Amino acid sequence: MSVRDEFDAWAADGRDRGMEERHWHTAKHVLARMPVEDGDRVLDLGTGSGYALRALAESTGMTRGYGLDGAPEMARNAREYALDAAPAADLGFVVGDFGHLPFADDSLDHAVTMEAFYYSDDPDETLREVARVLKPGGTFYCAVNYYEENVHSHGWQDTISVDMTRWDAAQYRDAFREAGLHVAEQDNVADRETDIPPAEEFPTDSWDTREAMVERYRELGTLLTVGVAP
Amino acid sequence: MSVRDEFDAWAADGRDRGMEERHWHTAKHVLARMPVEDGDRVLDLGTGSGYALRALAESTGMTRGYGLDGAPEMARNAREYALDAAPAADLGFVVGDFGHLPFADDSLDHAVTMEAFYYSDDPDETLREVARVLKPGGTFYCAVNYYEENVHSHGWQDTISVDMTRWDAAQYRDAFREAGLHVAEQDNVADRETDIPPAEEFPTDSWDTREAMVERYRELGTLLTVGVAP
Amino acid sequence: MKESLLDIVCCPLDKHDLELEVTEREEGEEGEIIAGTLTCTDCGETYPIEDGIPNLLPPDMRE
Amino acid sequence: MKESLLDIVCCPLDKHDLELEVTEREEGEEGEIIAGTLTCTDCGETYPIEDGIPNLLPPDMRE
Numbered sequence A, B: 001m002s003v004r005d006e007f008d009a010w011a012a013d014g015r016d017r018g019m020e021e022r023h024w025h026t027a028k029h030v031l032a033r034m035p036v037e038d039g040d041r042v043l044d045l046g047t048g049s050g051y052a053l054r055a056l057a058e059s060t061g062m063t064r065g066y067g068l069d070g071a072p073e074m075a076r077n078a079r080e081y082a083l084d085a086a087p088a089a090d091l092g093f094v095v096g097d098f099g100h101l102p103f104a105d106d107s108l109d110h111a112v113t114m115e116a117f118y119y120s121d122d123p124d125e126t127l128r129e130v131a132r133v134l135k136p137g138g139t140f141y142c143a144v145n146y147y148e149e150n151v152h153s154h155g156w157q158d159t160i161s162v163d164m165t166r167w168d169a170a171q172y173r174d175a176f177r178e179a180g181l182h183v184a185e186q187d188n189v190a191d192r193e194t195d196i197p198p199a200e201e202f203p204t205d206s207w208d209t210r211e212a213m214v215e216r217y218r219e220l221g222t223l224l225t226v227g228v229a230p
Numbered sequence C, D: 001m002k003e004s005l006l007d008i009v010c011c012p013l014d015k016h017d018l019e020l021e022v023t024e025r026e027e028g029e030e031g032e033i034i035a036g037t038l039t040c041t042d043c044g045e046t047y048p049i050e051d052g053i054p055n056l057l058p059p060d061m062r063e
Ligand SMILES: Nc1ncnc2c1ncn2[C@@H]1O[C@H](CSCC[C@H](N)C(=O)O)[C@@H](O)[C@H]1O
Pocket: A003, A007, A008, A016, A019, A020, A023, A045, A046, A047, A048, A049, A050, A068, A069, A070, A071, A074, A096, A097, A098, A099, A113, A114, A115, A116, A119, A120, A121
């Protein structure tokens, strides 16, 4: 099944908003670190509901935000939500593919991607594309919950028809450098908000032990790799 | 009074270890973000007790760590502590000044400075020096508790004889760029460990209200600015 | 989409500039483009704009 | 200090290479240099090594 088929279905049944709510626990910390200045143009790869751009429009002087998504229904929803919640912000949504970015060389100040990068057909090509569209000094904030060290995520592939890439932290750093990006930071951003029940309630439907859930959310959290265009 | 006079006295009366303990609350999160690879050489500016290098030697494959400090007694203590606690690590300590770094161009992979940068005689010159000694792609992790937004720190200058620079977050970003560093990240790193007593114990000796203390430690925390050499 | 997008958007295949043709535009001076096409000035490939959203997928990924 | 420091250290004033003179060295093959001087190969300024720590402050900041 294609990105379009899989994620159009997600958008249609409201999973775009569900992801927004869950991913926000760590995404807000990721976005808060971005050195976005007045007048900057920011690209969000795999924008989903488009919340990252709405948040940046509210918290920074970003002039224009572009959300790219391979699923037309995702882009359509994101555009609606943005018109509703942030009508004054200059946000635009585009249907496109990570491996074939429809943006000119050196045209964007920053790029961000939350919980989407590993769906790329060819993640190395995607990194080269990101390096191409960023201006010198532009940053790429790449945040993922699906990665090698997070053993609790390994089962996700079985539930999704799109092939996923499961790199570990060092592979992310290596691939960024291979694509011509400097690696400025790597971090595990903790989710301190997902509610973890008291020990006596385990096992739950999803978790055998409380320790595993603590490890998943409070310790491993979201793997963030920050690249910078030279 | 000079850096040497002020901080030699601190080293002599054990304040180097006291700072280590307090600063560690946020420094450990700062250090954990650094993309240090096997074989890297890392410089610590204003190393104090040298704990940052000891920690990096333990947690990364850093090959050589250099701690620079303007106070000979600080460097001497740092060297002793390192020989005691991390005899196998290749750590070296040097007496020197932020504005006149005794390192060759492009000779270091990363640099870090914790709670020391604002003592620089000329912080812009220091940034230019850091940009000079870093290899392309090298990062500069600059962490400070004394900065404009942290109103709770404003009184510190009165207790210290060395002139301090109190920039705000935007001034840090601007100055980094002016010195030729890309800005990859800026963040307020929370201190979640300093004990905050229950409301009924306020005012304390140091804090009028619990809210102020929460703002200082949990919200403002340590201002981190990350630069990258192009 | 806003017309300002043209400053930075390009053909996903060969990265050349795109030419805009508008078939429906919102009212007002800075009205968004609701429907139209974007045509690559080099390879001639055309990309549809529908409901205010340009579809810039490579043609073979469009469906 | 270890002799490997010489790979990257330089004169704080003019950034030229330094020449090492050892007056006291730890035992063993990779013994640290405990005392000696570093001399700038360009300006001739000398910097002391004491108790294993080179003092590379600009001379006018040394005291
Ligand atoms: N190759 C590709 N090109 C473009 N978009 C893609 C893609 N692979 C996956 N996507 C999109 O990436 C999104 C992943 S879901 C994450 C959405 C959002 N960033 C959030 O944090 O909630 C989906 O909307 C999906 O359509």
